[in-house]
Amino acid sequence: MKRSPVALAGLLSVLACTASATTYFKETFDSATWESRWKKSSWKEPEGAAGEFKLNAGKWYGDEEMDKGIQTAIDSRFSTIYSELPQTLDTTGKDLVVQFSVKHEQDLDCGGGYLKLVPESSASQMETFGGETPYSIMFGPDICGFSTRKVHVIFTKDGKNHLIKKDIKAETDQLTHVYTLIVKPDNTYKVLIDLKEVESGSLEEDWDMVPPKKIKDPNAKKPEDWDEEEEIEDPNDKKPENWDKIEPTIPDPNAKKPEDWNEEEDGAWEPPMVPNPEFQGAWKAKKIKNPNYKGKWEAPEIDNPEYKPNPQLYAFNDLKFVGFELWQVKSGSIFDNIIVTDDFKEAEELANETWGKTKVQEKAVFTKVKEEERQAADEAAKASGTDGEGDEMGDDYDEGGYGEDMDEDMDEGEGEEEGSGHDEL
Numbered sequence: 001m002k003r004s005p006v007a008l009a010g011l012l013s014v015l016a017c018t019a020s021a022t023t024y025f026k027e028t029f030d031s032a033t034w035e036s037r038w039k040k041s042s043w044k045e046p047e048g049a050a051g052e053f054k055l056n057a058g059k060w061y062g063d064e065e066m067d068k069g070i071q072t073a074i075d076s077r078f079s080t081i082y083s084e085l086p087q088t089l090d091t092t093g094k095d096l097v098v099q100f101s102v103k104h105e106q107d108l109d110c111g112g113g114y115l116k117l118v119p120e121s122s123a124s125q126m127e128t129f130g131g132e133t134p135y136s137i138m139f140g141p142d143i144c145g146f147s148t149r150k151v152h153v154i155f156t157k158d159g160k161n162h163l164i165k166k167d168i169k170a171e172t173d174q175l176t177h178v179y180t181l182i183v184k185p186d187n188t189y190k191v192l193i194d195l196k197e198v199e200s201g202s203l204e205e206d207w208d209m210v211p212p213k214k215i216k217d218p219n220a221k222k223p224e225d226w227d228e229e230e231e232i233e234d235p236n237d238k239k240p241e242n243w244d245k246i247e248p249t250i251p252d253p254n255a256k257k258p259e260d261w262n263e264e265e266d267g268a269w270e271p272p273m274v275p276n277p278e279f280q281g282a283w284k285a286k287k288i289k290n291p292n293y294k295g296k297w298e299a300p301e302i303d304n305p306e307y308k309p310n311p312q313l314y315a316f317n318d319l320k321f322v323g324f325e326l327w328q329v330k331s332g333s334i335f336d337n338i339i340v341t342d343d344f345k346e347a348e349e350l351a352n353e354t355w356g357k358t359k360v361q362e363k364a365v366f367t368k369v370k371e372e373e374r375q376a377a378d379e380a381a382k383a384s385g386t387d388g389e390g391d392e393m394g395d396d397y398d399e400g401g402y403g404e405d406m407d408e409d410m411d412e413g414e415g416e417e418e419g420s421g422h423d424e425l
């Protein structure tokens, strides 16, 4: 059979692409052997605050086997687990793609949902891997109440953690979402959620890993004649002539001398004083726009003498562990399909083959479960209500979201406080 040159070229490029891709780590948690690859750390065990991860597909999924992942299993605990890359990863000169899926099935009220890449230099601390263990990259959602609902992208350089300066919104529903971070040797990055780009830019600009290129000139001074007043008093506005003659109070025009008033005994009758409706206080000229207004003065930008470009910002030369150390008020998040690779196509293919195949069914089951819960709550409400008037009580109960919302509110208060103890910084 004769191949057309175009098809052949296409085939070769696919081969070339596949051959050059390297996947350093991949975990789908669907074999019975996952426990041999993942270790729980002893962090928070002495305080009795250590959580646990369990293999579970959860209450709604597309395919029970395929959708099994590791799920945080105990409320208000620190759940830790980590696994080792077969080889230490030096990303110099290569793309770095980190991806995983997470399903906050419990309707996460307050807690982390992020993954950490930890350097080999932390190897001796992995027994107690936790919030204080130095890491290289922290990536993924973090949710607490309504105030914190973001995707963290933190890089550690020279022992300092640098947070992304942009706000990336995390998914907050109860379905599986795929989070992807791509970092490139040209010092650019992308963040994808469900394989769609949600943020991108330059490592130099969107973190403070190097001092900024431009700064406001610290020696610049505001010129003396710089007018920053937006409004001035109208010089043409004049005080009306009789303005000062208007008294603040006047004798009450409606007061009448009591009939039994006795001038000899009681003295001359005078009406009580009341506020004068005509009185308008001190006169002030009208405000008008200042014709000389120049806007707020700002120092001009100059090249920052401290600025030194770092072409190696993207590079991490000793990545060795993938780990989770998460504090959650309500547990139940399921993590799955973790990949660390140098080729986005590999990550995309994994997402396509897993989440891409099961998401529709997962959502269908989710919708059904929620509908059943609603019906059960309706029936419970009806059963507990007395006849006729009782319906009203049932309705109130419905609005409360089957009591779920109330739990949430309670937890949230607690969570905000404890959540501030996040120690990823």
Ligand SMILES: *[C@@H]1O[C@H](CO)[C@@H](O)[C@H](O)[C@H]1NC(C)=O
Pocket (backbone or CB within 6 Å): 345, 346, 348, 349, 352
């Ligand atoms: C993943 O699926 C999308 C949508 O069907 C497709 O465009 C893309 O080429 C797929 N990627 C891979 C690597 O299979």
